[in-house]
Amino acid sequence: xxMLEIQLAPxxxxxxxxxxxxxxxxxxADGLAKSLQDWPDIxxxxxxxxxxxxxxxxxxxxxxxxxxxxxxxSFVIDISxxxxxxxxxxxxxxxTQSIDLNALVAYVSQHIDKPSYVNGFDIASVVxxxxxxxxxxxxVLLTALARSLGLPARVIIGTILVEEKAQVLAVGHAWVEVWxxxxxxxxxxxxxxxxxxxHFYLPAAALEKExxxxxxxxxxxxxxxxxxxxxxxxxx
Amino acid sequence: xxYRLFIAVLMSFALALSANAVDFVNLKDFPEWFxxxxxxxVKLDKTSQLKLEQFNVDAEVIGAYTLxxxxxxxxxxxxxxxxxxxxxxxxxxxxxxxATSLYSxxxxxxxxxxxxxxxxxTSKNNYYLNTGVIGDTPFLALDxxxxxxxxxxxxxxxxxxxxxxxxxxxxICMHNExxxxxxxxxxxxxxxKAFTANQQNPEFFxxxxxxxxxxxxxxxxxxxxxxxxxxxxYIVNNTALLIPVDASSIARTDxxxxxxxxxxxxxxxxxxxxxxxxxxxSQFSILHGDEGWQVEGQMQGKAISAKLxxxxxxxxxxxxxxxxxxxxxAEATSGEFNMWAPSADPTSALPVVLRQIEGDENANFxxxxxxxxxxxxxxxxxxxxxxSLQQGPVSMNMELIYSKGEPSLP
Numbered sequence: 001x002x003m004l005e006i007q008l009a010p011x012x013x014x015x016x017x018x019x020x021x022x023x024x025x026x027x028x029a030d031g032l033a034k035s036l037q038d039w040p041d042i043x044x045x046x047x048x049x050x051x052x053x054x055x056x057x058x059x060x061x062x063x064x065x066x067x068x069x070x071x072x073x074s075f076v077i078d079i080s081x082x083x084x085x086x087x088x089x090x091x092x093x094x095x096t097q098s099i100d101l102n103a104l105v106a107y108v109s110q111h112i113d114k115p116s117y118v119n120g121f122d123i124a125s126v127v128x129x130x131x132x133x134x135x136x137x138x139x140v141l142l143t144a145l146a147r148s149l150g151l152p153a154r155v156i157i158g159t160i161l162v163e164e165k166a167q168v169l170a171v172g173h174a175w176v177e178v179w180x181x182x183x184x185x186x187x188x189x190x191x192x193x194x195x196x197x198x199h200f201y202l203p204a205a206a207l208e209k210e211x212x213x214x215x216x217x218x219x220x221x222x223x224x225x226x227x228x229x230x231x232x233x234x235x236x
Numbered sequence: 237x238x239y240r241l242f243i244a245v246l247m248s249f250a251l252a253l254s255a256n257a258v259d260f261v262n263l264k265d266f267p268e269w270f271x272x273x274x275x276x277x278v279k280l281d282k283t284s285q286l287k288l289e290q291f292n293v294d295a296e297v298i299g300a301y302t303l304x305x306x307x308x309x310x311x312x313x314x315x316x317x318x319x320x321x322x323x324x325x326x327x328x329x330x331x332x333x334x335a336t337s338l339y340s341x342x343x344x345x346x347x348x349x350x351x352x353x354x355x356x357x358t359s360k361n362n363y364y365l366n367t368g369v370i371g372d373t374p375f376l377a378l379d380x381x382x383x384x385x386x387x388x389x390x391x392x393x394x395x396x397x398x399x400x401x402x403x404x405x406x407x408i409c410m411h412n413e414x415x416x417x418x419x420x421x422x423x424x425x426x427x428x429k430a431f432t433a434n435q436q437n438p439e440f441f442x443x444x445x446x447x448x449x450x451x452x453x454x455x456x457x458x459x460x461x462x463x464x465x466x467x468x469x470y471i472v473n474n475t476a477l478l479i480p481v482d483a484s485s486i487a488r489t490d491x492x493x494x495x496x497x498x499x500x501x502x503x504x505x506x507x508x509x510x511x512x513x514x515x516x517x518s519q520f521s522i523l524h525g526d527e528g529w530q531v532e533g534q535m536q537g538k539a540i541s542a543k544l545x546x547x548x549x550x551x552x553x554x555x556x557x558x559x560x561x562x563x564x565x566a567e568a569t570s571g572e573f574n575m576w577a578p579s580a581d582p583t584s585a586l587p588v589v590l591r592q593i594e595g596d597e598n599a600n601f602x603x604x605x606x607x608x609x610x611x612x613x614x615x616x617x618x619x620x621x622x623x624s625l626q627q628g629p630v631s632m633n634m635e636l637i638y639s640k641g642e643p644s645l646p
Binding site for chain 2: 004026027028075078116117118120122125126204211212213215216219220222223225226227
């Protein structure tokens, strides 16, 4: 269900370069173009009402401001829950502002030892206990860990383009943006052990609502995701 | 109707982020003997008289029934239909839900097969998934292709299973034989009809929709409306979904909501619970008190207690049909309402716009829920015939497969 149709441009072979372009088919071209304005390394041109031309690098960083909500204890990122506190207490990495972000990713990746696609959308404290889930569960737990250690963080919903040896896959995905040293970074615990050549992160939107009404925010982000991708090629 | 949309729609969005596609079995990949076996059927010439006083059941059914176990609100029958393995049927007076319980029984059946042959379960694949209706009762069907053991000792089989919830109980049958799908379906239909034959049906309106996500039928939504002596309307909604998230995994969701509405369509009170993969992930009730609309319950294990910001009229499921009729006969082309849709947000009233549309042969109304817009085709009685939502990577379709009566007070 989450796999999107994707086609390489006729003359394009693998591997792709570090900058790519593609045509994105969407039911909400204007909404997605507006949402992507805050990622300056993603260039967007509207080709028609249903098609955007996208040019991007692997990890386009969010340029928006950090705010208090990115550090909050919320219903979804419930850092005050005992299971999250216990999970954070067992993190053995550095707890200073120069914390190694890769250590956070590795810790979450190792903690979720029962990956499963059947979960709908579990909140962080549930994931800490169940140690099970897919990309959304990895993302909420990683966000909780980052916030617990004093790093502002948010959950991003979007599409990941995964370049393997012989094919490129486009998959609905969730990951994390973490604020450190005056800029946002992309962290992805779900793909930590991926052996793919490249991962291109195309955001749709952040999970803005972390209250019990998070489902509508999840839906709002998901409807900005593409229905298919075509003419994928290395950008000049 | 509108109320229930959120369950399937939001579930589909959540699962749209699962990282694998559905991968049903391709028969052409299997040896010829398997392809021939999978197509075989059996002549069903045995019948029995099934009696179960507790559920007012006394009917002739297909197959030679043996009551193998009867304990703790569960009845277990083996049914000889002329195949090497019998059909096995359960009646549960207490159960989780048609989707959840079906999956549990399949798991139990696979464990039983492993135990009988003394071999470990080495693989299982989703083979066939469907939903439909027996009389006025929806069913789910899930066939699982499995292997026991390894190498030259390896055994393969297909476990077919179906579930249906009738008035006071749940019926689940399974058959551990390759092939005989239509024969098994007939036996199951006969079993279920024995439970519905004497069922009381006080509802003045019922409808049942098959729900498909990205072209794959994954379950149903059922709604029923009955009137009490005061003229208020009692509404029951059942949703059961089996969503294949990869070749071998199925996400299970059962949701039951009940509510009361006044004759003018306004909500009096309501409650809803959802099981996901065997866990009660949410449970809510709403009631209007001195302080306004108050919601109580739990979500993912956390207590929820909230007063809605909106203190006015809330549209019930019955009310959505009334508003559709008003809109159809009015000069205005749209109407705005507030609904309580706990699957979307249990702590807020959700603004909803119902709008007439033209120029689309598959739809004459749309429901705008902010981020989500779903189109419907309603007939002259106001019954929704079909609905569709195409946004992002999610394509959801609803097809009416049964209806009785009209969505207006008799």
